[in-house]
Amino acid sequence: MEKIHLLKIKLKELEAVCNEHHNDAGELINILHAAQGIFGYLPREVQEVIADRLNIPVSRVYGVVTFYSFFTMTPKGKYPISVCLGTACYVRGAEKVLDEFQRQLEIKVGETTPDGLFSLDCLRCVGACGLAPVVTIAGKVYGRLSPEKVRDILSEYYLLEQV
Structure with a gap:
């Protein structure tokens, strides 16, 4: 495993x-939430620093990081994409929307694009079932999505990078 600096x-x-x-x-x-905000993710080295500062075993920190789905040990893209696969979204075609994001970005769930702009994940419920299927990108909610809308949505973010 490569050590990061x-x-x-x-x-x-x-x-x-x-x-x-x-x-x-x-x-x-609370400290892990703040650390993830600082680093964008929680690599082993960050967990070791926290364990040392709190005088607890690294295994305890690791256990919390791996238990809660909010925490991640892999870097996320600048624009993290989360596709809701809760019941309402799934029934209304979220899986096809997810497939289109994977196709357009050429990555699978849990991966980040080589340029570091996008990462792709799934979640179980956004709480916007009336807008199903729902996707969040960098905290912005997109509802009533279809695979045909994916290209236009991604274009918005590529345009932001050119400004």
Whole structure:
């Protein structure tokens, strides 16, 4: 496994977060949320720093990171895409929308495009069942999607990169 090098400035931010939470192991989830905000994901090295600061085993940090689906140990794209596969969305064609995202981006679920712009994941419910099928991209909700709309949606984000 390749070791990554954490930027010193980001490490200082992480240490400040730990200090703000008094290096309290009871604040692990809050610290992990903040750490993921700083680094974009939670690689092994970040987990080791947190474990050291909170004086807990790395296995405990890893257990929390792998238990909660919000946390990720792999880098996400600048524009993370989540396709809802909850019942309402699935019944209304979410699987075909997902297939089209995979085809257009040439990646599978759980992967990130080589340019780092998009990552693709699934989730179980966005809570917008009346708009099914639903996709979120970088926090923006797109409802009543069809495979035909995927290209236009992705184009919006490619245009943002050209500005």
